[in-house]
Amino acid sequence: MFDKFKAAAEAAGNTEVQRFGAKAEALIFIEGLLKKEEIKDTPGFYAVWADSPFLKGIDTKELAAKVPGLKFEVTRELAKNAKIGITQMEWGLANMGTLAQDSTAVEQRLASALSWIHVALLSTDKIVADLPALMTRMHPGTSNYIALITGPSKTADIERVLAIGVHGPEQLVIVCVDESGGMN
Amino acid sequence: MKKELAQSIHEALERQNLAGILDRWNYPATRAKAYEGIDFEAIRNRIAEIKGSAAEHLEELAEKFKKSAEARGAKVFRANSPEAVKDYITNLCKEKGVKKIVKSKSMASEEIHLNKHLAKHGIQADETDLGEWIIQLAHQTPSHMVMPALHLTKEEVADLFSKETHQQQSTDIQQLVKVARKELRGKYFDADMGMSGANIAIAETGTLVICTNEGNARLVTTLPKIHVALVGLEKLVANYADAEPIITALPKSATSQLITSYVSFITGPSPNTDGSLKELHIVLMDNKRTAMAKDPQFKEALQCIRCASCLNVCPVYRLVTGHVFGHIYTGGIGTILTAWFNEMETTGDIQGLCIGCGKCKEICPGKIDIPALILELRRRVASKEGLPFIYKTALSVINNRKLFHAMLRAAFIAQKPFVKEGFIRHLPMFLSNLSEYRSLPTIAPVPFRDVFKKIKQPQSKTKASFFAGCAIEFVNPGIGAAIVKVLNKAGIEVVFPENQSCCGIPHWGSGSFDMAAAAAAHNIKPLLADDVEYVVVGCATCATALKKEWPHLLKDQNMDSLVPGAKKVAAKTVMFSELVNKLIEEKKLTPKDGLKLQTLTYHDSCHAKRHVGIDKEPRAALAAAGYELKEMFECDTCCGMGGSYTVKQPEISMQMLKRKLKNIEDTGAEYVSAECPGCLIQLGGGLHKSGSKIKAKHPAELMEDKFK
Numbered sequence: 001m002f003d004k005f006k007a008a009a010e011a012a013g014n015t016e017v018q019r020f021g022a023k024a025e026a027l028i029f030i031e032g033l034l035k036k037e038e039i040k041d042t043p044g045f046y047a048v049w050a051d052s053p054f055l056k057g058i059d060t061k062e063l064a065a066k067v068p069g070l071k072f073e074v075t076r077e078l079a080k081n082a083k084i085g086i087t088q089m090e091w092g093l094a095n096m097g098t099l100a101q102d103s104t105a106v107e108q109r110l111a112s113a114l115s116w117i118h119v120a121l122l123s124t125d126k127i128v129a130d131l132p133a134l135m136t137r138m139h140p141g142t143s144n145y146i147a148l149i150t151g152p153s154k155t156a157d158i159e160r161v162l163a164i165g166v167h168g169p170e171q172l173v174i175v176c177v178d179e180s181g182g183m184n
Numbered sequence: 185m186k187k188e189l190a191q192s193i194h195e196a197l198e199r200q201n202l203a204g205i206l207d208r209w210n211y212p213a214t215r216a217k218a219y220e221g222i223d224f225e226a227i228r229n230r231i232a233e234i235k236g237s238a239a240e241h242l243e244e245l246a247e248k249f250k251k252s253a254e255a256r257g258a259k260v261f262r263a264n265s266p267e268a269v270k271d272y273i274t275n276l277c278k279e280k281g282v283k284k285i286v287k288s289k290s291m292a293s294e295e296i297h298l299n300k301h302l303a304k305h306g307i308q309a310d311e312t313d314l315g316e317w318i319i320q321l322a323h324q325t326p327s328h329m330v331m332p333a334l335h336l337t338k339e340e341v342a343d344l345f346s347k348e349t350h351q352q353q354s355t356d357i358q359q360l361v362k363v364a365r366k367e368l369r370g371k372y373f374d375a376d377m378g379m380s381g382a383n384i385a386i387a388e389t390g391t392l393v394i395c396t397n398e399g400n401a402r403l404v405t406t407l408p409k410i411h412v413a414l415v416g417l418e419k420l421v422a423n424y425a426d427a428e429p430i431i432t433a434l435p436k437s438a439t440s441q442l443i444t445s446y447v448s449f450i451t452g453p454s455p456n457t458d459g460s461l462k463e464l465h466i467v468l469m470d471n472k473r474t475a476m477a478k479d480p481q482f483k484e485a486l487q488c489i490r491c492a493s494c495l496n497v498c499p500v501y502r503l504v505t506g507h508v509f510g511h512i513y514t515g516g517i518g519t520i521l522t523a524w525f526n527e528m529e530t531t532g533d534i535q536g537l538c539i540g541c542g543k544c545k546e547i548c549p550g551k552i553d554i555p556a557l558i559l560e561l562r563r564r565v566a567s568k569e570g571l572p573f574i575y576k577t578a579l580s581v582i583n584n585r586k587l588f589h590a591m592l593r594a595a596f597i598a599q600k601p602f603v604k605e606g607f608i609r610h611l612p613m614f615l616s617n618l619s620e621y622r623s624l625p626t627i628a629p630v631p632f633r634d635v636f637k638k639i640k641q642p643q644s645k646t647k648a649s650f651f652a653g654c655a656i657e658f659v660n661p662g663i664g665a666a667i668v669k670v671l672n673k674a675g676i677e678v679v680f681p682e683n684q685s686c687c688g689i690p691h692w693g694s695g696s697f698d699m700a701a702a703a704a705a706h707n708i709k710p711l712l713a714d715d716v717e718y719v720v721v722g723c724a725t726c727a728t729a730l731k732k733e734w735p736h737l738l739k740d741q742n743m744d745s746l747v748p749g750a751k752k753v754a755a756k757t758v759m760f761s762e763l764v765n766k767l768i769e770e771k772k773l774t775p776k777d778g779l780k781l782q783t784l785t786y787h788d789s790c791h792a793k794r795h796v797g798i799d800k801e802p803r804a805a806l807a808a809a810g811y812e813l814k815e816m817f818e819c820d821t822c823c824g825m826g827g828s829y830t831v832k833q834p835e836i837s838m839q840m841l842k843r844k845l846k847n848i849e850d851t852g853a854e855y856v857s858a859e860c861p862g863c864l865i866q867l868g869g870g871l872h873k874s875g876s877k878i879k880a881k882h883p884a885e886l887m888e889d890k891f892k
Contacts, residue, residue: 148443
């Protein structure tokens, strides 16, 4: 299921899928990414991390101190000036490489829709086959805003030439974690 | 045709950048790839059922949606007219002090020219979908339903952006997209209201489903504190599960993608960034949709999911774009929707642009018979306004074969000064555009009925009645003679009922269903007079009438007593190649030994392939008769003849022919064949005019000496 998901997700373009056994390894990868992308406490270079089960047991104050510019409070202004937005997704669809989230909390949308790079956390065991499988698990009766995300923001509105990152992220980094404890 | 339409066609044909873009896209192939592993017929049957049933229960679903959405905290306003929509939104803006709106795509808002109305009240509405923003800056309407600015070049976009930003912008597309991102970002944050449409509205849950690739709808529905969704009633489906096949098919049909980058399901308001709850208004707009749902024919058009695949495959659309073909809603389906939403008068001319090739019908995920609905529009326009006198006269004449014959004899004499090698190469003055890319056929000196009398046939118990059709009868009787010769080899005796006349398709295609039914009525008796096993047709257009349309036409015109006869004819009718292929398989026809292999490319006439479903049979029969097939690119794309289309829309017809001729030439084959004398007139004339060595021949002509 994971292999199919990874292949489909990466086929959407400007998308990479990483897989880690443990949460700690995933965190090291994310810290490396923040460093590589030169996240700093300057508008335009922030990273915003919306509330995620992943963060349970992680000392966010310590992490924020370690990476200046990393914010765990997602406001309009911070998200507007963020280079990276990190959110945790609830489900993955293997056949299309799609991510799904209950995005009723506005912070989730701000972080994933305004930044240049969207880092999406996903528990590997939450990958299901396809849209019908997802629709038995997510229902508008209980979620006000369900968001499906596949690949980066794109357009082909000028001469049908593909251009990435028109209103939303240019890049999607999916971080899958096998260790289910701490992801739920 | 009105002068303005002719002029706009002419101008569109001068600018072929949209056609070039569609060519580079190669939509049929990329679409097929997106649908890999998916049963398209099954999914479109589901969509047709879901949307068809929704159309039958529009009122009930609208009320259910209102109830469900309001239970979740949305405000739902049902508006019958465009004015009611405009008033509601304007009043809301005034009440809330809204001065600036950001919009994600809503075709319903374009349908009622909402932006213009808001501007009059001092409210600025900015489009955020890149294509929509571009055409807003250009003060134009969409040329394509999914990619609205496809007709503009990057240079033109750069000019528009330079003007908007007061800064010279480069023509690099990636750069231009970044300019749009920067310009529009500020607008999202400043806006007092976000406005969207919806791709689906789910009655069960009161949910709006919005699909975008750019992510603009996410920002429009997140950043401003008020969200207004303007939704046409046709977007309603009953249940949550009904959304699934639509979400699955829409991106594949629209842009050859598995899924759009973003799909949002919005049910009731979500929190704003300041902790307050968003104000969500949903305007359900009727604007004739209920009337459409009550129309037994046109309710089918409500099954449209707005994927625009019918534009992408349309040979006419690609040449003239949606600025000529359609209005706001473009192409074939756009013509139908425009007729309803904007009153019939706007369709009077544009419905005539459909050549009826049927390509769109094959790929429509809503399973809408678009050409049939356009024909129905044509019928209604014709019965309301009447046909132009000259067409009506011409159509009456072809129903009277004796008169037709006499006129054609006169024409045979009149045409002599222009004839060369059996073709008319040039026509004087006002008719000259008819022979610009194509030599015209000449009228045969001896019609088939007289040729037939001189053919000596062996007597046989197995008899077939031959329906010649006008083109074989008067232009190319040699095809008829070849058909008789081949069938005689299989021990079939051919009878030719002298009383036959036109099949009625030209009348049908002009929307004159009564005259078409009269043609059917005239022919049935003569065709069944002898005790024949088959009714053989060498023309795909006539075959459509005999095999398919006559029973419906007669029923439609309340001539029920003739329907059983028409059905009997339909059951006996075979296309020539269909019969030959059967006779070869039954070993009643045996190809001669040592046949010299020749090369051939085969053009599928629209009527043969998409109306009567004959495409494999002629290929198999011709292969057995010693022809090596070299398939051309787009073998089943219309040649531009379309019966009287070539006379009514000569410029478009000639451009379609030009493309077809190139595809034929590229194969390097010795012959091109088609089982349609109309296509052969078009193709043969085009090849002759361009001085090509390739000959256009009917399968019968190619096979007449090939069997033992």
